[in-house]
Amino acid sequence: MRSIVIALVLLALGVIAEAQQMKKIPVIGYLSQGAGRGLGDEAFREGLKDLGWFEGKNIVIEYRGAEGKFERLPELAAELVRLKVDVIVTGGGGNPVGFAAKNATTEIPIVMAVIGGDPVGSGLVVSLARPGGNLTGLSNLSPELAFRRLSLVKDAFPKSPHVAFLWIPAISDPSSPGTGRLEETQLAANELKLNILSLKVESPDELARAFENAAKQRAAAVMVPALMVNRYQRQILELSLKKRLAVSCDQALDVDRGICLMAYGPNLPAMFRRAATYVDKILKGTKPSDLPVERPMNFDFVISLKTAKMIGVTIPPNVLVRATKVIQ
Missing domain, CATH: 3.40.50.2300 (Response regulator)
Known part of the structure; x- marks a missing residue:
């Protein structure tokens, strides 16, 4: 009887050891x-x-x-x-x-x-x-993010009081950041004495019209949220070059890709x-x-001098020195 118990114990220990070896990844x-x-x-x-x-x-x-x-x-x-x-x-x-x-x-x-x-x-x-x-x-x-982004645009292009802000319904409903971003940007604009051109974009055609409106208003820059850049990368780049408008984005990666002139963000x-x-x-x-x-x-604050040259703008030295990265 004792030998049977020992055998059962050993068997149980073996099963446990095997189970541990076969632990789920x-x-x-x-x-x-x-x-x-x-x-x-x-x-x-x-x-x-x-x-x-x-x-x-x-x-x-x-x-x-x-x-x-x-x-x-x-x-x-x-x-x-x-x-x-x-x-x-x-x-x-x-x-x-x-x-x-x-x-x-x-x-x-x-x-x-x-x-x-x-x-x-x-x-x-x-x-x-x-x-x-x-x-x-x-x-x-970040509480100061909208203010920081807008103040950098103002310092980079001090001659124009107008800044275009593009948004799409998909990121501007209560379940996403668009509405809050627009409100935060408007509050920052009031403090910086800038005029925000709020331009809704729901299609490539509306994106083109938004850039057209920004150009007519002689906007200093067009601020484009990350999700819109992801959706309309090629069109944003083409319109920026065609209208010779500076694009300010959220992510440094989009400056590296050549889509945006500048970006400030986490x-x-x-x-x-x-x-x-x-x-x-x-x-x-x-x-x-x-x-x-x-x-x-x-x-990160990234600026592309290559893109600046392509759209015919000059970035002031006092802005360049604040960049964490400058693309030549």
Whole structure:
């Protein structure tokens, strides 16, 4: 009898050891509005490596990109939920991507690498300190951001009191940052004694008319939110060159691509690397509701002298010296 008990104990220990060896590899669902992997995705993977997570070894990443078609996001988010991933990370695309994930599940933890605008006002989280629910992440909200962007435009082009601000309904409803951005920009304009030309864009034709209006009003620059740049990259570049209008964007990457003349905003690679820390904590047992939403710490101001030459403008030296990067 004793030998049977010993045998059973040994068998149980063997089963436990085998189970430990066959421990499930965590799966991350990565949802974005883009078509392929970008700098943010690369920074996220680097952040994971720094924490001991190596794709294909001890962690799996399921990528789903909407290829610029925002209407596909709910379907792709639902697909990740059906795969029963351990955590969903929303990459490029801002709040529409976050809402697609949030609407798809209340169980799977969600980490937003970049939350656009006011995450509380938009309804993504209950509060920054205690997000509640299953979603947390990093917000690009900064109280002085709109003022800083507009003041840089004013300093770069001091002769014109007019600045065009473009927006589209998809990012200007209560569930996204557009409305807040427009209001913040208008408040900053009042303080800086500038006139904001609010131009709604719902199609390529309206984008062309918006640039036409900005040119007629002799706007100092056209401010274009990141989601609109993602949607109309080629057209924005062509219209900027045709109308010889400076374009101010949110992301340094769009200056590197030659789409925009200048950009001031949070350092996005740093935010994506930080998002990896959130994922690491969640995989180790921390609830997303216990992880505060963080605000950006590092900012970039990038100017392209190449683009300036192409549209025939000169950037004052007192603006150039403030840039973290100048593209020759």
